Amino acid sequence: MVLIRRMLAFLMLASLSASVPAFAHKDHDRKQHAAEAMHNSAHQEGAPAASRMHQEPMHGAMEMEHSADEPPLTFTDRLLSWIGRLHPIIVHFPLAFFPAALFTATIGRRRASFATPVQFLVVAGGALAPLSALLGWLDAIGMDPDPLLTVHRWLGTMIGALGAALAVWAWRKPDQDRSGLMMAALTVLTAAIVVQGWFGGALVHGVDHMNW
Missing domain, CATH: 1.20.120 (Four Helix Bundle (Hemerythrin (Met), subunit A))
Known part of the structure; x- marks a missing residue:
């Protein structure tokens, strides 16, 4: 019975030690793919993104002006x-x-x-x-x-x-x-x-x- 318990404990430790590097490798791959995607999108959409940055404050001002025209909520x-x-x-x-x-x-x-x-x-x-x-x-x-x-x-x-x-x-x-x-x-x-x-x-x- 003691031998079986030791074998089970060894198998659990072995499976955990094998899964941790695999998970870390997958997480590294996900981060690498995400970084590459952000890099490519920055090159392809650099100019439009800059124009959007200049347009967003104006859009926000329009929303604030529209909300100011609405009647206030009653109590x-x-x-x-x-x-x-x-x-x-x-x-x-x-x-x-x-x-x-x-x-x-x-x-x-x-x-x-x-x-x-x-x-x-x-x-x-x-x-x-x-x-x-x-x-x-x-x-x-x-x-x-x-x-x-x-x-x-x-x-x-x-x-x-x-x-x-x-x-x-x-x-x-x-x-x-x-x-x-x-x-x-x-x-x-x-x-x-x-x-x-x-x-x-x-x-x-x-x-x-x-x-x-």
Whole structure:
């Protein structure tokens, strides 16, 4: 047994020592290719780039002049916009509560002591999910129509409604918080939360934010 452990440790060290130079070599190649590309683009687009540098301040001045002509936001618009910015903060709570409720209900399905934690997680998540959806709508006020934003809005609304319904169910019938139907609903809700998280990341970082 000791010999097997030593062999496994040796293989792990050997694989790590082999992978580090390879990774460093790949990183060096990437940096070299990037430097060559920047060098070539500098020679090919030197004159246009210089002209763009002179044009950019004028373009910025035009944008500032255009924004100055627009009417200022009212106090209500500014208040709603500020409240909507709390969406990225509040949204983390239902994102955590519902998967945690599913995990707790799964491992403690036949244990009576797990009833209270499951009920708390479902009720807490259901109370914050509609609030998170509402803040998301406020945060998107004034944004241009976009398919990603549309899906993100309505999927979040569905998650908020389903979460609130599960919270009422768990509050009124705590003996069914680990039933098969409740666990199926929590599974669907958790899957929807995962998809919703992808859309939220795509809106902030682009659709390729999860590319390898």
